[in-house]
Amino acid sequence: MSQELRTVWWEPGAVCLIDQLRLPHEEVTVRCTELAAVAAAIKTMVVRGAPAIGCTAAYGIALVATQSTATDAPALLRELEAAKATLDAQRPTAVNLAWATTRMLNQARALAPSGLEALRTGMLEEAHAVLHEDLAMCHAIGDYGAPLIPERGHVLTHCNAGGLATAGYGTALAPMRTAASQGRTLHVWVDETRPFLQGARLTAWELREAGIPLTLITDNMAGYMMQSGEVDCIIVGADRIVANGDVANKIGTYSLAVLANFHNIPFYVAAPSSTIDLSLATGDLIPIEQRSSDEVTHLGGQLIAPLGVNAAHPAFDVTPNRLITAIITERGVVYPPFTEGLSTAVRRS
Incomplete structure (x- = not known):
């Protein structure tokens, strides 16, 4: 695995x-x-x-x-x-x-x-x-993150932060892959991640190839799974982590963090120190990529919305640091307040 x-x-x-x-x-x-x-x-x-x-x-x-x-x-x-x-x-x-x-x-x-x-x-x-x-x-992220997954844990993840998103092993999926390689029993809830479906297309494929049990869910099922007690922790990746610990990740991540906070479920971000950007003080300063509306109105090249309907597609959102339990880096697990720990992770990288 x-x-x-x-x-x-x-x-x-x-x-x-x-x-x-x-x-x-x-x-x-x-x-x-x-x-x-x-x-x-x-x-x-x-x-x-x-x-x-x-x-x-x-x-x-x-x-x-x-x-x-x-x-x-x-x-x-x-x-x-x-x-x-x-x-x-x-x-x-x-x-x-x-x-x-x-x-x-x-x-x-x-x-x-x-x-x-x-x-x-x-x-x-x-x-x-x-x-x-x-x-x-x-x-290293896998080594530090695996102990955070409860025994026989049910983990929810969003988008794809596995081997396909890295040089080959993954960030958010690394703790799951490492835990599985240690013989741990776990189950992963995979958000489909609309509109580009990275979860359905990529994360589900990776986990299946690795032999890790998974269940694919639509994004709007995540709250139900948390409410039903089916989620022990959430692990997501990151596209940018700024100095105060605010995190930009695939659109929909912020919604998961809010739900996790409400249900008292640990919310972890896994990323290497190369994703930490100390030049920006807060997440408000992160540029958010706006992608083509066609990726919302079409699926697999097929129009799924009425012709001519306007659609928005911010590709990322920003999760405030107060909603994040910890950030897992190759230098260790950083807990709030994040400023000093993130600075140390960058200095040592």
């Missing part, structure tokens, strides 16, 4: 991705051989999940470095700076994207004085490091 998925990987001349738009019915690999294809894969959610987006962007920078016809390091550095701007523009809420491209560019600037070939080689090595570190962080 601890085996990683292959979400993002490198092949000579290509950033390779499992196409998450085709799951669960088809397992298709997308090979991105140019920066525009990497950017499009991020924008259209061929790859999604904050850590996976970060890994993909890192490889996108490496792709530019390996393909460039620049004749000196300063010229290549300018190309990499332009590539960062292109990638950063694709998904504004997930902080791991800009975190990864900033890390790559900082390394590029450090390597540039050593010459063109050192810069080319160093970019691919750094992208590999981003991927491998993400895997290690997710396993």
Whole structure:
């Protein structure tokens, strides 16, 4: 059950991705051989999940470095700076994207004085490091989070924060995968996660593949399950955690937190330190991506609403820190008040 998925990987001349738009019915690999294809894969959610987006962007920078016809390091550095701007523009809420491209560019600037070939080689090595570190962080999140799941626990999760959302092991699903690998008995309630159905399409597929018992529910059933005593804890991922502990995650997360608070159910957020953004003081400052209304009015390409009806699609919402029981990072479990613990997690990462 601890085996990683292959979400993002490198092949000579290509950033390779499992196409998450085709799951669960088809397992298709997308090979991105140019920066525009990497950017499009991020924008259209061929790859999604904050850590996976970060890994993909890192490889996108490496792709530019390996393909460039620049004749000196300063010229290549300018190309990499332009590539960062292109990638950063694709998904504004997930902080791991800009975190990864900033890390790559900082390394590029450090390597540039050593010459063109050192810069080319160093970019691919750094992208590999981003991927491998993400895997290690997710396993650590699993180790710290598994003890928080009650014995024979019933866990509810939202969206997909599993291996598909990371380099291969997951954030919110990591404690569940680790607990299951330890022989623990648990059951997972999987929110379908409208309108993009990441829970129904992706999380249900992952858990089934891992052999972890699950039941798929519509989003509006979650309150009923809590009221009926069927939920022992909730674990979700995050796309951005700001300095005070406010959390941006897939739309619908805030509603779950409010319900959990009412029913006295622990509400946990699992994320690596790369998702923590100390530059923003509160969640009010997080940019919220507004996606196409077609993703609400259509399902699988089929119109499900009256023709011409307006639809809104904020892709994320912000859960205030007061509704969060704890944040599980690769450095340990951070409890309220979050400011000091999150700052320590970032400093040690």
